[in-house]
Amino acid sequence: MADVRLTVNGAAREGRCESRKLLVDFLREDLGLTGTHVGCEHGICGACTVLVDGEAARSCLMLAVQADGADITTVEGLMRDGRLHPLQEAFREHHGLQCGFCTPGMLLTALDLLRVNPAPSEDEVREGISAVLCRCTGYHGIVKAVRAAAVALAPKPG
Ligand code: FES
Ligand code: FES
Known part of the structure; x- marks a missing residue:
């Protein structure tokens, strides 16, 4: 098991997970951010794309532990003050x-x-x-x- 601390949509978040856990599964299962979808799970479909330190990345191709310390934006982070982006x-x-x-x-x-x-x-x-x-x-x-x-x-x- 490993500790993961990261910033998600501007808020500090942390969790503890298996070191083999994918970032997309960590976001969905550990942080409850189910807006990021899982399609192919091997880097083809792009459904799992999030921003990692401002750049688009497939969260099914990253381990949660690799994202430790990163700044992540998911679809839940796009709205501002109750208004759509x-x-x-x-x-x-x-x-x-x-x-x-x-x-x-x-x-x-x-x-x-x-x-x-x-x-x-x-x-x-x-x-x-x-x-x-x-x-x-x-x-x-x-x-x-x-x-x-x-x-x-x-x-x-x-
Ligand atoms: S789930 Fe298809 S690229 Fe990640
Ligand atoms: S896959 Fe249905 S809207 Fe794109």
């Missing part, structure tokens, strides 16, 4: 989800993309989100949503 609003407005299974991973992947490239072209969005598999939407709504969020998040002139 502009990226979540854009997904809602542009029908960027259907079943929602891929959505947490898609949101955090898109957030990382917009951090690196605040004004991506359609092709760049498609490339950027290609690490996450969606079986429902055909991606059109997702691409529109990410581009709309880029506009919403852009600094306003003046």
